[in-house]
Amino acid sequence: MEALSDPLFLFCIVVAAITVGISKSGLMVSIGAMNVPLLTLVMSARDAAGVLLPVMIVVDLLALGYYVRFADRRILETLLPGAALGIAIGWLLSSWIDENTVRLAIGLVTLAFVLDAWLGLRKKLKSMPPSRLRGTFWGSLSGFTSFISHTGGPAFQIYVIPQKLPPVRFAGTAAVFFAVTNIVKLLPYYFLNQLAVDNLKLSAMMVPIAIVSMGFGFYLVRRIGTGLYYRLAYALLFLFSLKLIWDSVTGYLA
DSSP states (O other): OOOGGGHHHHHHHHHHHHHHHEEEEEESSSGGGGHHHHTTTOOOOHHHHHHHHHHHHHHHHHHHHHHHHHOOOHHHHHHHHHHHHHHHHHHHHHTOHHHHHHHHHHHHHHHHHHHHHTTHHHHHHSSSSOOHHHHHHHHHHHHHHHHHHOOOOHHHHHGGGGGGGHHHHHHHHHHHHHHHHHHHOOOOOOOHTTTTTTHHHHHHHHHHHHHHHHHHHHTTTTOOOOOHHHHHHHHHHHHHHHHHHHHHHHHHHH
């Protein structure tokens, strides 16, 4: 834990905890996608995902206390089996892909997430009706990207947003989906040693910050405008994704 004396390390840990809490409150949901790229500045991509998972589960469970009654059971029954399949595929692939591959995958997923937000891909998919086949596909993609880098949101939203749920019902469905998905990820993360003692110690340090941030986010969610913050967040994500892709490419070349 000597790294705690490094100001950059502490900064990344604190900012990641704050963004976990804020994203789970319903305020700036998409900002949570920056957490793994942010932590990879000071630790490996696998450890970053492992440190974040327990923090996310704690705030997921707290958020469920409010949102669970609004969840759409039909959508969950369609998406969750696919998510389990995606997690299994991620676990299978993780046994032989190296750190550079993990960084490249995270960088590409993050870049796709930003480009999706900027180019409005989800709006173009509104005319595509929901179906079990489509739900299984997007659910598995969400589970896979969530397993790699906790960025399952874009695939989930591509399937759910066109169904035009009331906002609170959308939030409730997302809360249940990602709470279940994150809990399922505990088993493979444990066997991959991503929940090592040092990682769990960092998680424990982050939990109180995330909880306070989530409470603050609940308070602010209907009181402030977030347009500028979104623009800054996506710009940062774009830079993080390019850095990760660059690091992976130079790692392969080396």
